[in-house]
Amino acid sequence: MSTHPLFTPYLLSRIELKNRVVMSPMTRSRAIGNVPNDLMAEYYAQRAGAGLIVTEGTSPSPNGLGYSRIPGIFSEEQTQGWGKVADAVHHKGGRIFVQIMHTGRVGHPINLPAGAEVIAPSAVGLSGNIWTDSEGNQKYPVPREMNSEDIQKTIREFVHSAENAIRAGLDGVELHGANGYLIDQFLNPAANQRTDQYGGSPANRNRFAIEVAAAVSKAIGPERVGIRISPYGVFNDLGSFEGLEEQYEELAKELGKLKLAYVHIVDHSSMGAPKPNASTVQKIRTAYKSGNPAGAYILSGGYDVTRADADLEAHAGDLIGFGRHFIANPDLVDRLKNGLPLTSPDEGTFYTPGEKGYTDYAYAAR
Template sequence: MKLFSTCTIGAVKLQNRIVMAPMTRSRATNNLPNSLMVEYYSQRSGAGLIITEGTSPSPNGLGYARIPGAFSAEQTAGWKQIADAVHRGGARIFMQLMHCGRVGNNLNLPAGAELVAPSAITLANKIWTDSQGEQPYDQPREMTPKDIEQAIAEYALAAKNAVAAGLDGVEVHGANGYLINQFLDPGSNQRRDAYGGDAARRNRFALDVAAAVIAEIGADRVGIRLSPYGVFNEMSGDYDGIAEQYVALAAAAGGLGLAYLHLVDHSAMGAPKPEPATVQAICQAFRAAGGAAVILSGGYDAARAEADLQSGAADLIAFGRPFIANPDLVARLQSGKELAVPDQATFYSPGEAGYTDYPGMP
């Protein structure tokens, strides 16, 4: 099967075409990568490529409890232990750079940090804080031009730190309602300057971040994740002009020579289904402009993954939740063994339960 064949994306050769999708797991106490995370990632190093959980490039981006960062020397040292362990297992590893933007509560931020976003629009509902339980989302401050310049520089520094820690590259998280997606979406971006208004200006922050990261570590070590039509974290979904916007964004990203475009489809979790023709157009635009590879993710099993690889729709396939309860997922897919089901109650809880204690195949 092509799913289990080797391939090369950018500067990295992979042992198979199975990607472990980025998944927030909230085990980074004090926002530091730790020995428990080393065990978790090393258990799953049968994948061709592991994309880490969302990792903030800035203290301002730590909107959730216990997510890791990549902006301090101590964090870099922690990530080095993870990268070394994953490499010993045979996988390659990219760090997903995720600035939460408006998605957060001030109780989850370190001293001196603040919630910032394209516009001062507050999310509805509540978010978990370790100190006071469920709390309303706090209102973000609208970013000034200087804030935007600083955030772009923070992404570049985090990419530099990731490579210094021995990771093979980074994924710029432009999906799922976080900071870059907040700039892309007309519902969360009400600006009327160079970073807001029409689609081209809403695309600018994503492209400026990608360009800054490329300048730091090289295009062949950089990917980008997008979620067109996504509604997670109160994104608008199917708004007027979205297809044209994302095709243009993909073409511009491809023109930067990125190692991959990672498209996520959340319809298996109840979100709207992206229009297949638009997904195809986005991927074609990325490749035609010079982008290297396409990763598709969202509700895949082995048969569907193989079909999309054989058709050329994708070069790699990302699996998310199956990797939680099946640390040996690649071996299980190869053998056709039944997959274990993850315990959703422990997705984001601290400690090893539901994290490193899932057994491999008997």
């Protein structure tokens, strides 16, 4: 048996993981018509060597489908599609959570179905352009500010999608509270300029995230719910702000009280983003664990086996997320365990339709 902590089993709530490697969520844009398909089932099944797979961001509603070809999990057809993915991964002995991602202001009407609209905490648009399949790059629109009814409806959409995930046979859900999408937009004053109970103070900015997590936990059980957060993240026009550490510490404390399965923290410094302050990462972990000692803390960001083992041994985290390495190395866990070379991914096919750069990467020769 391996002496590396990374390759030892772990009990995530009641779910047995065969190792501590997490395949981090990555948008891959292969869901034609926003419906999970056989190609996606093959892709995730190829990577079932991970202890836990977290899928690409998956919308809980038509309004949240901001990008081209991202999947949803709000319709019956989408739910059945995710059922195929869950079956394929389970057949290979893997475990899989679907990441529920509402894009909020990060979208364009061209990418949305008829009747859907770009909504956000405040009417603050993004700089730059977004890709649309039919009309190429388009400027981001100014979103419509959500009213109280919109907020309650959106929370219900998260709940409905989580229930669909369990019905589809997925092992749980990860709420996407990171990288500048809807939950993160509520957390950050750069996007949230509200003066009602969902904005204006750190506690009010935390409210939407906590209410979503509480409602989803009540519906499917907190042991099946994780959340991903990105303090200091700069993606989608967000960034650091005064009082960030204290706000996230309080958020983590409330999430711990809910007994969520895990908190998954983003560190994109290996790709050029600011590195989260070590004190913030530690305080979030301590605050979350204070109410939920058995809850897992997932670290991610440019890890190799040596660094992963060191952080696991130091109890800095319980599971380790790996992202881009999984794209070109479907057998990543086997390669890491046996010291085999890693294949570099083709960035030109990260978001293109079809199997090229998706399911056609080879397993290592042994």
